[in-house]
Each structure stands twice: as structure tokens, then as C-alpha cells.
Amino acid sequence: MNAPADLPPPRPLPAAMRDALAARFGVRLSTALAVREQHGRDESPFDVPPPDAVVFAETTEEVAFVVGLAAEHGVPVIPFGVGSSLEGHLLAVQGGVSIDLTRMNKVLRVNAEDLTVTVEAGVTREQLNREIRDTGLFFPIDPGANATIGGMAATRASGTNAVRYGTMRENVLGLTVVTASGEVLHTGTRARKSSAGYDLTRLFVGSEGTLGVMTEVTLKLFPLPQAVSAAVCHFPDVASAVNTTIQIIQMGVPIARCELLDANAVRAVNRAEKMTLAESPMLLMEFHGSEASVKEQAETVQEIAAEFGGQAFEWATTPEARTRLWTARHRAYLSGLQMKPGCRAVTTDACVPISRLAEAIVESVAEVDASGLPYFIVGHVGDGNFHIAYLIDPNVPAERELAESLNSQLVARALRLEGTCTGEHGVGLHKQGFLLDEAGAGAVAMMREIKRALDPRSIMNPGKIFAA
Known part of the structure; x- marks a missing residue:
């Protein structure tokens, strides 16, 4: 998928700036294609040319030197961590210098x-x-x-x-x-x-x-909590799992984690991680506190889950068992990608008030099921945030268009339910139009004014949040 078409053209790196960076950083300046490509990709579905150069900074003073040169020459700078962003945040849509901060690790x-x-x-x-x-x-x-x-x-x-x-x-x-x-x-x-x-x-x-x-x-x-306990519980359908979550939160149970995996996500995790979880919608929960409070929280949640058809409630109280469960959850995204080899994921990031969560998820699931597009769902449902990953063949434009259409319908639903287009991933390149829908023209105009006041030459990661 290409970046939005209304971005200004790339700003090439002047030879004078390249020479100054080479003199200061030596081998910590790279213009090698492999290094630039590594710093010009993230987990978003966008494909754009890589930055012109990568600088591996080690101090604040070195970062200030790079940015000062960029300000002098009007060249974009893009901060880079580990490249795990999902919305195109680190892509060099106007060229420039990627500042790799991973050596600043103290x-x-x-x-x-x-x-x-x-x-x-x-x-x-x-x-x-x-x-x-x-x-x-x-x-x-x-x-x-x-x-x-x-x-x-x-x-x-x-x-x-x-x-x-x-x-x-x-x-x-x-x-x-x-x-x-x-x-x-x-x-x-x-x-x-x-x-x-x-x-x-x-x-x-x-x-x-x-x-x-x-x-x-x-x-x-x-x-660190005195006691930690994790549990999994399986449900007949996604709605039952989500309604359990809503009840847990509304009753004030101080649960530490409450994660949803739909049947597709559980199936993917089983295959990738060699696990034997029941392949139905699942809540993965964790409780923190004293021994007595953790026991009380867990018993309350188990009673609530039973009211909504929850079964196969299983405990993981040892660090090893908890680590295995949470490792599987954290790898759910990569596991899900294996459902369709060679695919890319178009991910959603809606967050809604907890009382509207079931409505948001159930309607969105009905839409994607009707579309026939492969997908899986994971979500931090304890705070109303969920993600649907639509799996597309990057070489089939019709699949990209379908995924984006489903995403647009999901975001429109979230906004109608007084939620947000992005609970945690950010706007980046992918959600710029949604930001306008959510915040309104006046608020976005004020954001642009702040950007212009603090970055008059638009060198700081340009093209993100809004096009210019």
C-alpha cells in the first residue's frame, strides 16, 4: 500500500549535510541500502522508499547535533526505536535522516x-x-x-x-x-x-x-505485587466473553489484565506455540495483590464468567505457567499472520466506552464474517480497546480495499459509540482521515498550529498525524 498521495515530495539530503554527519559519526552514519531499508519499514501495510541515511546516536548531544543540521538544511528527521509501530510512524515519506536511538540504552x-x-x-x-x-x-x-x-x-x-x-x-x-x-x-x-x-x-x-x-x-x-495469578476461560461466543468483561469492570473488580482472543486467534496461537487451548473465544486474565485479595478477585470473576457460559476456567499460578500464557498472547499477532502465509495485516485499534464494547465488537465481527476476508481478534478489552487484524494479500488490491472499507466501518461505529479511532497505536499515516472525523476540523487546525509553532520548517517526522 502506498503512502497518502497528498504528501509533499521528498527532500533530498544535501551533500554538505552528509559530509558533516560523516565527519561527526564516522561508521555510525550509514547510507547502505540494507540499513536504510531496515529503518524504513514497520508493521504497517505501507511501502515507501527508505530514508536517505541512518545515524546511530549515543547521546542527547549527538541527537541535538543531527537535528540542528537538519534544521539548517530543511531535512526531515525520523526517530527510530525497534520498528514495531503499526501505523507507519517511522516511514521516511519525505526522505531524510533516521535517528536510531537503540544505542541510548542506559x-x-x-x-x-x-x-x-x-x-x-x-x-x-x-x-x-x-x-x-x-x-x-x-x-x-x-x-x-x-x-x-x-x-x-x-x-x-x-x-x-x-x-x-x-x-x-x-x-x-x-x-x-x-x-x-x-x-x-x-x-x-x-x-x-x-x-x-x-x-x-x-x-x-x-x-x-x-x-x-x-x-x-x-x-x-x-x-511488585505480593501475589499474581493468571486464568483462562473459554466462552461459546465473542459476545459472552465481552459481556463478562463488562460485568467485571462495572462491578469494580481490580483486575490487572483482561485480554480477549477470538477463536481464530486461539487457533493460530495453538499452531504456532504448540499449545492445546480450546479453540473458542477466550479471556486471558491476571490478578495482582495480596494472597487473599487475588483469591477473592478470581473467585468473583469465575462466578461472573459462569453466568455468561464461561467454562474450562484454568489457573496458572506458577511464574512458568503464567509466562507461557502471556508469551503466547504477545505472539498472537505474529501467530495470526501465519494463518495466511505471505500476507500483510491491516489492523484496527478502536476503543469505546466499556458499556458499548459488546455492540462494537459483535457488529464488527458480523461485517468481517460476511466479507469472507480472513481475520483474527485480540483486545485489551478491560479498557474497551480491541484489534481486528484483516489478513490481505499485498498483491491483490481488491483485498486491501476491502480491509480498509471494513476498517472505516468499524471506526465510524466506534465514533458513533463515543469512542476513538485509536486506543493505543497512534495516528501515523493510516488514521489521518479518522482523526479529522473524531476531533473535528477546528481541533485538527489547532494541532497544525502547534506543529507549525514548534517546527516551522516541518522537519520533525513530517507527514504523520496530518499530511503537512
Whole structure:
């Protein structure tokens, strides 16, 4: 799938800028096609030319040097983490320089007494939790992919734990950002609240690299729970699983994770991970707390599930069993792609108020079943967020058009139900028209004004969120 046609033409990398980057970075500047192609792909269905060059930065000062040169020459810069985004965020739609931040991977300061940590943007969530394990704390935001903290902040990621611990929006306390002029800016503090001026931290979180490059992030941490228990429960249909979730949330059960896999997703996971789960719609849940509270939560949820036909309630209380279940869930996307070898996925990311979740999913399932297009569903249904992955042959334009039509109908339904077109993936290239539908022309115009004020030459990841 090509990028939107209304984007400005690419801006080539001037020889003077290339020479300056080569002098500063040496072998950490690459113009090799293989390296550029690696940094010009993500998990979105878009195919665009790669960036003109890739710089492997190791410090905030080096990022500022690259951005300063880009500002001088009017060349786009695109921050790059691990390339796991789903909406075309890191694609070099106007050429330019990809700034790879994965070498900025230090955990800088752990303040266990205050439950905070400061990391470089290239630290991944799994690395962070490994390095702080001995403190008795953990960072709960878990989007599935082992994404970088910088990338997660840029897309305002959430994931499986959001129903209890919130999203990146609630868990980022402060940032170090390189602005479009090459200036280094510090936002926020380690304090849990502040009324000091505009909330610049929240402005940058979710900005998808269009306002600046995040190089350091200060985060909230949480105590490791005393007890953790996971359970799976199977249902006769998707509606029953979703209605169970709605009841759990409305009763105030403090469940930590509540994930939906439809029968197609369970079938794919069984094949890919050599598991023997019953191939029917399934809720995968996790409970955190004291031994007594975890037991009470789980018993309550089991009673609710039984009311909606839930059966085969199975427990996973050992770390090994829980890890196996959650590893399978996190690999559900890649497992699902194997249902149709050589396919690409067009993914949805709708989020609706919890009371409207069953309506949103059931109607969307009826549409895709009628279409005949292969698909699977996974969802963080505890907070009303679900994903349908439509599997298409990238060489068959009619399949792409059908998937996009189904996605448009799903988003229109979510907006009608007072939800959003993107609960966690972000806008990127894929959802720009939906953003206009959701926010309205006035709000999008204000976003453009903010972009122009902070990035007058439009060098920061141009073409994302809105075309110009």
C-alpha cells in the first residue's frame, strides 16, 4: 500500500549535510541500502522508499547535533526505536535522516524510595524490568512488543496492563527532548504532580516524533505485587466473553489484565506455540495483590464468567505457567499472520466506552464474517480497546480495499459509540482521515498550529498525524 498521495515530495539530503554527519559519526552514519531499508519499514501495510541515511546516536548531544543540521538544511528527521509501530510512524515519506536511538540504552537513575526511574529513550520495557528486578519494583506498561520506552512515549502506548496501571500518558513524569531547532529541553520533574505552566510533558507524549526527539524519559514505577495469578476461560461466543468483561469492570473488580482472543486467534496461537487451548473465544486474565485479595478477585470473576457460559476456567499460578500464557498472547499477532502465509495485516485499534464494547465488537465481527476476508481478534478489552487484524494479500488490491472499507466501518461505529479511532497505536499515516472525523476540523487546525509553532520548517517526522 502506498503512502497518502497528498504528501509533499521528498527532500533530498544535501551533500554538505552528509559530509558533516560523516565527519561527526564516522561508521555510525550509514547510507547502505540494507540499513536504510531496515529503518524504513514497520508493521504497517505501507511501502515507501527508505530514508536517505541512518545515524546511530549515543547521546542527547549527538541527537541535538543531527537535528540542528537538519534544521539548517530543511531535512526531515525520523526517530527510530525497534520498528514495531503499526501505523507507519517511522516511514521516511519525505526522505531524510533516521535517528536510531537503540544505542541510548542506559537506565540512568533508579529512585526506589520515590518509585521513579529515568532512562534513555532506547531502553526497552523488558530491559528496564530486568535491571530493576532487585528493587522490588516494576514498570507495568506492556504493549506486547518489546518496544523502546521512547517509542512507547511517542505513541502514548498502553497494552495489557492498562486496565489497572494506566497508559504512558499517566506514567511519564518528565522528558528530555531535542526540539526542531536542535535545542535540548527538559519537561516535568520527579514530583507526582505540578501546576507549573503548560504541561509540556503531555504535549510531547503521543506526538509521534512530530514535535521533537525524546532522548530521556522519567517514569513511575510500582511495587511488585505480593501475589499474581493468571486464568483462562473459554466462552461459546465473542459476545459472552465481552459481556463478562463488562460485568467485571462495572462491578469494580481490580483486575490487572483482561485480554480477549477470538477463536481464530486461539487457533493460530495453538499452531504456532504448540499449545492445546480450546479453540473458542477466550479471556486471558491476571490478578495482582495480596494472597487473599487475588483469591477473592478470581473467585468473583469465575462466578461472573459462569453466568455468561464461561467454562474450562484454568489457573496458572506458577511464574512458568503464567509466562507461557502471556508469551503466547504477545505472539498472537505474529501467530495470526501465519494463518495466511505471505500476507500483510491491516489492523484496527478502536476503543469505546466499556458499556458499548459488546455492540462494537459483535457488529464488527458480523461485517468481517460476511466479507469472507480472513481475520483474527485480540483486545485489551478491560479498557474497551480491541484489534481486528484483516489478513490481505499485498498483491491483490481488491483485498486491501476491502480491509480498509471494513476498517472505516468499524471506526465510524466506534465514533458513533463515543469512542476513538485509536486506543493505543497512534495516528501515523493510516488514521489521518479518522482523526479529522473524531476531533473535528477546528481541533485538527489547532494541532497544525502547534506543529507549525514548534517546527516551522516541518522537519520533525513530517507527514504523520496530518499530511503537512
